Ligand SMILES: Nc1ncnc2c1ncn2[C@@H]1O[C@H](COP(=O)(O)OP(=O)(O)O)[C@@H](O)[C@H]1O
């Protein structure tokens with residue numbers, strides 16, 4: 009069986025002229041395609057709702073609504089479907105018009121077999137490319153899609169709403185949050201939700217380089233502009249043309265660099281170092297800061313005008329300790345990722361391990377949690393990850409946390425609650441027999457009586473009579 013027979017492509021022929029419709033269908037079926045006919049706009053859309061077509065061939069002049077109308081709707085609702093129009097002899101203008109709307113090609117009446125064979129082949133090749141492209145896009149989307157950003161806490165839900173709302177616009181976005189809260193992840197995800205997704209996403213850390221190097225890194229330089237500039241170099245802004253540039257750690261930009269940044273943000277143009285030729289770019293700018301920028305402005309460390317220029321849409325990422333309900337979800341998700349990465353087969357965390365993780369304040373936020381899970385997956389000896397597989401500081405922290413809730417009281421007062429619990433358990437275990445209870449606890453009967461009185465434990469609360 010040939011591939012064509014196994015996976016026949018589906019073609020829809022739309023023409024109000026039944027003879028043309030039927031003869032085209034018959035011809036294409038003989039060529040090995042699955043082919044249906046529709047007599048106009050409405051029937052065509054009905055057929056398309058019923059099943060997926062690879063190609064739609066439509067007449068231009070039809071009574072209900074012309075082929076252009078159909079082209080517009082198909083393009084919008086089914087962007088993966090390729091369209092070809094049939095025009096009357098000598099009406100080349102309408103063919104041009106159709107192509108402008110998005111038709112892939114046109115056929116002129118009378119239709120010649122060889123011509124249709126060639127055009128259908130080419131159109132279907134085009135459709136396969138579109139499909140492949142879509143699959144790649146889907147893959148990228150699922151890699152950077154919102155479904156991979158974990159967060160059920162309402163603070164995160166607000167973040168997701170913001171991402172969806174701003175992704176397609178060109179608005180500058182400022183992401184603020186401590187280290188490891190997911191700023192870089194969110195920046196990427198905004199890019200991958202925008203219509204620029206197929207264009208470059210360029211990431212630059214403004215804290216990593218000294219001012220002069222950073223300037224040449226971003227704007228490029230010309231040969232000889234400084235020692236070491238042995239040839240012309242394009243900068244990151246040019247590389248990001250049409251796409252997104254992500255300026256990370258913007259809070260550490262030097263005053264001189266802040267001035268240059270202000271200009272490029274205002275005018276989207278700049279000059280490479282050592283050049284007086286102005287370059288203009290179409291870039292979406294996303295920035296991240298791990299310090300409160302407003303505070304930096306107040307302290308005189310960040311330019312106020314630049315702050316207002318970049319603070320158009322602000323996404324604030326909460327610390328992990330402010331959304332502890334997400335800790336188990338993130339841990340589970342990292343567990344699956346890390347098992348895959350390291351070829352391990354761990355199933356879950358023990359309740360105790362989860363409890364320790366929920367109590368820990370995570371100064372390194374999600375990144376720290378990710379590392380902790382990776383370490384446990386690699387080093388853990390058992391299928392289930394238990395508290396022993398967690399780093400010491402997490403276990404210690406939870407223990408340190410206990411006295412944090414300790415309010416001022418004497419040792420005797422502090423021991424009351426645990427003592428009462430122990431007495432209750434011992435009594436229950438001995439069926440409220442006081443002699444046996446006293447023996448078990450290795451205290452004399454009188455001491456036991458006194459204690460029971462103090463705690464109001466003289467009688468079994470479940471029994472009607474005193475033993
Ligand atoms: N909400 C989240 N869901 C899943 N993974 C996350 C989330 N936030 C952060 N991460 C992961 O944690 C790590 C640190 O995130 P990153 O974006 O680099 O933080 P930042 O840029 O704020 O320092 C990355 O591996 C990232 O994929």
Ligand SMILES: [Mg+2]
Nearest residue numbers: 191192193256
């Ligand atoms: Mg980062």
